[in-house]
Amino acid sequence: MSPNMFYLLASILFSIGLIGLVSRKNLFVLYMSIELMLSSVSLILATLSKVLGNADGSVMGLLIIGIIAAEAAVFLAMIVNLYRAKRTLDSDAFNSLREGAFND
Amino acid sequence: MLEVSIFAILALFMLGGSIAMITSKQTVFSAFGFLVTMIGLGGMFALLNSQFLAIAQIMVSVGAVVILSMLTILTVNAKEENLPKEPHKYKWIMFSILLVTPFTILLYKTLIILPDHFSTIGTINAKVVGKLLFSEWVLPFEILSILLLSAMVGAIVIARKKRKRPGKKERRA
Numbered sequence: 109m110s111p112n113m114f115y116l117l118a119s120i121l122f123s124i125g126l127i128g129l130v131s132r133k134n135l136f137v138l139y140m141s142i143e144l145m146l147s148s149v150s151l152i153l154a155t156l157s158k159v160l161g162n163a164d165g166s167v168m169g170l171l172i173i174g175i176i177a178a179e180a181a182v183f184l185a186m187i188v189n190l191y192r193a194k195r196t197l198d199s200d201a202f203n204s205l206r207e208g209a210f211n212d
Numbered sequence: 213m214l215e216v217s218i219f220a221i222l223a224l225f226m227l228g229g230s231i232a233m234i235t236s237k238q239t240v241f242s243a244f245g246f247l248v249t250m251i252g253l254g255g256m257f258a259l260l261n262s263q264f265l266a267i268a269q270i271m272v273s274v275g276a277v278v279i280l281s282m283l284t285i286l287t288v289n290a291k292e293e294n295l296p297k298e299p300h301k302y303k304w305i306m307f308s309i310l311l312v313t314p315f316t317i318l319l320y321k322t323l324i325i326l327p328d329h330f331s332t333i334g335t336i337n338a339k340v341v342g343k344l345l346f347s348e349w350v351l352p353f354e355i356l357s358i359l360l361l362s363a364m365v366g367a368i369v370i371a372r373k374k375r376k377r378p379g380k381k382e383r384r385a
Contacts, residue, residue: 109215111330114256115323117223121230121249123316128234130311131304133296136239136285140246143277144230147253152323154262161331163340166262167349170341173265173272174356178363180277184284185371191288192373197239198296 114155121148135190135197139183146176218259226252235305237295239285247278261333264341 121144128141150169157165187197194201229248236242250273257266298304345353 109219109259109330110328111326112324112328113216113219113223114260115326116320117226117256119316119319119323121226122319123312124227124230124234126312126315127305127308128230131301131308132234133298134239134242136281137234137242139281140233140242143246144233144249147250147273150265151253151256154257154260154265156326157262157336158260158330158333159327161333163336163344164348166265166336167341167344169257169262169265170268170345171349171352171356173268174360177272177277178356178360180280181363181367182370184281185367188284188288188371191290191294196294196296197288197290200296 111155111159114151118148118151118155121145121151133199135187135199138199139180139187142183143176143180146172146179215259218255222252222255222259225249226256235301237298237301239290239295240282243278243282243285246281247274250274250278262336264336264338 125141125143125145125148128137128144132138132141150172153165153169153172155165157163157169190202191197226249229245229252232245233242233249236245250269254266254269254274257269
């Protein structure tokens with residue numbers, strides 16, 4: 109078992125999160141893609157913790173898990189609020205800050 | 213050898229879960245794929261001797277975050293016509309795979325510069341993590357606690373139903 113396998117898995121997971129972020133329109137899928145990217149970073153940190161032989165990476169991964177929890181709370185509340193406003197989960201529908209969108 | 217086979221099984225689960233997450237049309241199936249990915253990530257942490265991190269991952273990410281998002285999905289209960297119309301979904305996914313693949317290769321090539329062998333350390337259990345967290349990492353820990361508090365307040369404020377404020381005349385009456 110070598111660290112390269114973990115690095116490969118983490119980069120593939122990060123890229124899958126990026127693909128989901130740019131190609132889908134569902135708000136929940138966007139949210140889960142962002143979480144997946146953050147989680148792959150914490151996988152890299154845990155791998156580094158074992159490679160370098162101290163527990164610092166593990167502690168940083170723990171802090172990232174806390175950040176994921178905070179992000180989940182705010183993002184889900186935002187999705188509920190947006191869905192209540194327009195009754196859709198399409199991210200293209202929420203463009204009221206775009207230039208010229210006030211006219212229609 | 214056993215470790216490699218455990219890694220292979222977990223990696224298959226994680227990749228399958230994440231691909232199911234970004235391809236499925238129904239949001240609940242995406243959440244199930246996300247759940248499988250998070251459980252696999254907990255197994256990876258256990259494989260990397262990060263015992264406390266594995267338990268925290270299972271408890272926080274799986275037990276709280278994924279369950280909270282599933283509850284929100286089921287509460288929102290979006291019908292077919294409220295979901296976004298994505299007729300060219302697979303075309304977009306293929307196109308973004310083409311765009312993202314060079315970035316993946318760059319990321320991997322950057323990461324394998326790091327040393328290619330594991331050091332022999334014991335299990336990183338709660339004692340080690342706790343000692344580090346309250347000596348060297350105490351400032352990020354406190355900042356994280358303030359972040360969690362503000363996220364909680366922000367979530368309550370955002371998700372609250374806006375009550376119509378009574379106008380001045382009604383208030384006087």
